[in-house]
Amino acid sequence: GNPFSENRITLRKRKSDYVLPSMLNVPLINNKIESTVNNEIRFSGIVNILKDEHIRSPVSILPGTVINLDAGASLIFHNKVTAEGTPQSPILIRRKDSGQAWGTFALQGMKTNGSVFSHINMSGGSGSKVNGIFYTSMLSLHNTSNITINESRFYDNEKYDDMLHIVYGNNITLSNISLKDAVFDAIDIDMAKNIIIKNIDVINAGNDAIDFMETEALVDQVNLYKSGDKGVSVGENSNVLIYNSLIHENEVGVASKDGSYTQVLYSNLDSNKTQISLYKKNLAYGDGGYAQISNSRILNGVEDFSVDSYSKIMVNDTDIVSK
Secondary structure: OOOOOOOOOOOOOOOOOOOOOOOOOOOOOOOOOOOOOOEEEEOOOOOOOOOOOOEEOOOOEEOOOOOOOOOOOOOOOOEEEEEEEOOOOOOOEEOOOOOOOOOOOOEOOHHHHOOOEEOEOOOOOOOOEEEEEEOOOEEEEEEEEEEEEEEEHHHEOOOOOEEEEEEEEEEEEEEEEEEEEOOEEEEEEEEEEEEEEEEEEEEEEOOOEEEEEEEEEEEOEEEEEEEOOOEEEOOOOEEEEOOOOOOOOOOOEEEEOOOOOEEOOEEEEEOOEEEEEEEEHHHHHHHEEEEEOOOOEEOOOOEEEOOOOEEEEEEOOOEEOOO
């Protein structure tokens, strides 16, 4: 029933194993009966993934484990993953012998809550469409919360939009990680909250170093260098604090658009072609971008501020040295 029009319709029953996920799109009837397996699976030594694999039990990935993924193969986890390498024995996730890009390494669904990744080296992935779900990145976090990723390296992804993609995430921390040579966006975060990105390096992203959509986040002590487009892109009603960070030699240092609010505090924007860009892009969000720059330094840019008529900026206690 529609509570506004008071019209009623009949839902026709049909067989469908999979539906595209969203916050409000959940199955009314599930004809597939699946038993819950609580026995933990352990990965150790060399693990070869030759095709798409779905793992529904909790998983522990031991230090020194090497996961080789064949061309196009994806590994989808539907339960909690504990992958804790050590500095001496990191966990390697990489291409198999063929040398062609594998698909995605993904956490899917709320049962993955509480997963932990540390001392991970991941490279050579792309993305995939698996059972009707479109994964746009090498590492994908879908509809999950309380995730920690730290002391890890990500590099050399191919084909798809993102190196790391978070969608419908809550309370996720990325710390002490590096992302290098992303083919497009290094980190893309959509419709998420309580996101902390701390002490990370993003180098040579083909597009944006960090891209936000409808997200609340803290960006703290990051180094964003030589992105093909933006160092930080804050869009579609996002609210982001950039603190104590260095954003340098990007096409655009920080962009805020479409009803988003961005605060830059105790940070350096150095040698970006356009240091700060505020504008309206998506008509659905009405407004342009808003930014407050405080106690920061804006150095050596070709253009310091680009602000359209829909947007507003406040700058205080900030040094500005233009070319």
